[in-house]
Amino acid sequence: MKQLEWFQNLSALVLIVLSFSAFQGIKSQLVVSPVGPTLVNVLAGSNVTLAVSFSGATDPVVIWFNGSLTVGTWTINANFPPDIVDDSRDVLRIEKDGSLTFTNVPKHFSGIYTVNMTKSGLGKASTTFNLRIYDGPDEPIIEALPAQPFYEVGDSVIISCNAEGFPQPTAEWVFGGQTLSEFHQGILNLTNVQTNQGGVYTCSVLNAMSGKKREKNVTITVYERPLGDPTCSVLSVNNTDLQYQCRWVGGTPNAQLTFPDLSTTSTGAGIFSLTVTDASSFDEKTVVCNAEHPIEHKTCSVTASRPMNFLPxxxxxxxxxxxxxxxxxxxxxxxxxxxxxxxxxxxxxxxxxxxxxxxxxxxxxxxxxxxxxxxxxxxxxxxxxxxxxxxxxxxQLQGPSISDSSLFPNEDGSIITLTWEVPPTSIVTGFDIQMKGPDLLSNNEKNAMTKGNSNEYRIIQQKPGSARSADIFFLDPDLTYRFRIIPKARLTDGEPSEVHRIGPGEGLSGPAIAGIAAGIPCSILTLFLIIGLIVLIFYLHKKKSRQTRYPVSRAVEKVKNIQPNSAPHKMLNAGLRSPPDYNRLHQTPSERSGTLPTFVPPPPVRVATTV
Incomplete structure (x- = not known):
């Protein structure tokens, strides 16, 4: 019984010891907790502490991480200072309670920070903070697309503006002192730009948390081409000097104009002129104007010349x-x-x-x-x-007169057109169109032909001084008409034009008959002269054919018989006249054209003979 009681007492003692040990283990568990919020927002350049508290152990080992990188370690209450990474020693500090303090914190220290605490035999505990550091914002970055030095009227331009910061800064555009509203997320879209949209655009970015604002400008240049093409001219100054002028107006900016042939230094914008005092060397000389604009280069030219010949x-x-x-x-x-x-x-x-x-x-x-x-x-x-x-x-002004006139009938001869010309210095205020012959048919009586005839000219139309033609209708193609034009200077008549006749023939007129009568004697006289000339030519030709022929001497005949085939003498080939053909003199009377002349023998010639 005593042994059993002892055993029971021992078991109870062991149970008490085990229970006490278990109670002491639960009471000594290491615990780490954040002091305050784990999401920490702080302005760059300020001081902030990620505060923690721990329990269940004394003097634990503290390790701080930024993401997965260790930034500092320390054993609480140790005799040595905390170990901080080199690039953060000026910013980070581990407090006695294990908290992490940031001094004048830069923006790039934003991140997820975790603290681990360990104690031998008591396990490990941790907690995490999200540190967000905001500032500025940064200087805005502005970009214009397409990027080019200037834009033409009608182009489209996109301007973007953005800046780094936490939280993300908001942007707005200001132009001409007015805040623009036609943009989205810092992007300003300019379509069909005009010259009044050129200038300085300001982008302003604001950090809503810090209240800080930063600005940056961009200049948009919009050019407009001048109107048309440049024009050149030359003017007279006091009728002694020449003033050359070049114009290319409009556009933005104004075109720059120069006359390099006249001056290498003078220039003008939009309208430019230069005066030449010694004009004698500029007759028929071409002078060029250079017109320069950022969008386009153009030229024009002008040639000065003296007055040309003219007709008043x-x-x-x-x-x-x-x-x-x-x-x-x-x-x-x-x-x-x-x-x-x-x-x-x-x-x-x-x-x-x-x-x-x-x-x-x-x-x-x-x-x-x-x-x-x-x-x-x-x-x-x-x-x-x-x-x-x-x-x-x-x-010299002339009286009313007509220099030339013509008549043109239509196909069947029922309508004619009279045309005429007037000397350039003739004074004419009107024309009378006159006709001689039968009356014209009326418009509604084309088939009722009037057979009457008039031997006097009568006015059928009147035309103003500017007229140069007249149409006359309803002529009878089977009858004969005569027309003429009378030029007038108010009440004064000038000489009539030539008479123009239309219609079938009426025989020869009086002047024509007189002309023919005057021409007949002349024709007969001419005919006699021609006949006489022919007889004279025939007589002279016949007389020439009766020239004197001489008989051939025996010596010549003998020589000819000896050398019948001898070649001509070289002297003949040299251009001397050949001897006469005496054989012709021995022709029969029937072969000769006339009676032979009486032969007179030449005087005797003394011949010496050498033996």
Whole structure:
């Protein structure tokens, strides 16, 4: 019994010891807890502590991690300082309770931080913090696409703006002092840009947490091409100097203009001119203007020239008050345009009554009721002059006259068209179209032919002074008509035009018969002269054929018989005349064309013979 009781007491003691041991193990478990929130937001450059507390052990080993990298270790209450990684010693510090403190924390220290605490025999405990460091924001980055030095009107441009920061900074665009609204996430889209959209665009980025703002500018340049093409001209200055001018207006910016042939230093924008005082060397010389614009390069040229030869022109009208108005035009092709001066009989014409000179001096207008006023006036002289020279012409006004006229019938001869021309200095205010012959058919009586005839010219149409043709209808193709045009200067008739006839033949006219009668004697006389000339030629030819022929001497005949085939003497080939053919003299009378002349023997020749 005693042994059993002892055994029971021993078991109870062991149970108590085991229970106490188990209680002590639970009470000594190592525990680490964060003090405060585990998500920590802090402004860059400030101080912050990731605070922790622990229990269940004394003097545990503390290890801090940034992600998977160890940044510091220490044993709490140890006699040695914490071990901090080299690149973080100026920022990190492990506190006595194991907390991690950041001093003047930079932005790049943001991350996930974990603390592990261990104690031999008591296990390991840990806790985690999310540290987010915000600042700035950073300087904005601006980019324009497509990237180019300038844009043309009508182009499209995309401008983006972004900046790093925590939290992500917000961007806005400012242009011309106004905040723009047409952008999304810092992207500004400019379509069909115009010149008024060129300038400085400012991007402003804001960190909402820190309240800090940063700005950056970008300049968008928009150019517009000037209108059309550059134009060159040359003007007269006081009718002595030449002023060359170049124009290419509009556009942004203005085109830069130069005359390199005239000056290498002078330039102008949009409109540019240079004056040349010594114009004598510039006749027919081409001067070029260079027009430079950022979008395009263009040129134009101009050639100065002295006045060319010209023909004055005359135009006639009748004023409402019945006066004849004669306008003389003197225009010469010249560059610059020639200035015209007027004189009459050596005296300068003064602008006023009765002479009126146009503002450009090329026209002189004279007014009078009487045509004789114009015809009795001395010649007018117009002188066209520019700095390079002059041309002078005299104008003698003529009475009403016609220089040329024609008649053109239609296919069946029922309609004709009369045309005419007037001398350039003739004064004509109208025309009478006259006809001689049967009456014209009326429009509704084409088949009722009128067989009457008139031997007098009568007016059938009247035309103004500007007319140069007239159509005449309803002629009878089987009848004969004659037409003429009478030029008029108000009430004064000029010489009629030539007569134009249309219709079947009527025999020869009186003038034609007179012409033929006058031509018959002349023709007979000419015929006799031709016959006489032919007889004379025949007689002379016959006389020439009766020339004197001489008989062949015996010596010549003997030589000829000895050498019948001998070649001609070399002297003959040299151009000497051959001896006469005496054989012809021995022809029979029937073979000869005439009687042989009497032969006279030559005087005897003494011949010496050597033996």
């Amino acid at each position: 022109a005359v135009k006639n009208t009748v004023d409402p008050d019945g006066q004849i108005a004669v306008t003389i035009y003197c225009v010469s092709d010249a560059s610059p345009q020639a200035v015209v001066s007027w004189s009459r009989g050596g005296e300068e014409v003064i602008n006023g009554t009765p002479y009126q000179i146009s503002s450009n001096t090329t026209q002189l207008k004279i007014r009078s009721y009487n045509i004789s006023t114009f015809l009795l006036t001395p010649n007018f002289t117009c002188t066209c002059r520019n700095p390079l020279g002059s041309q002078k012409k005299q104008v």
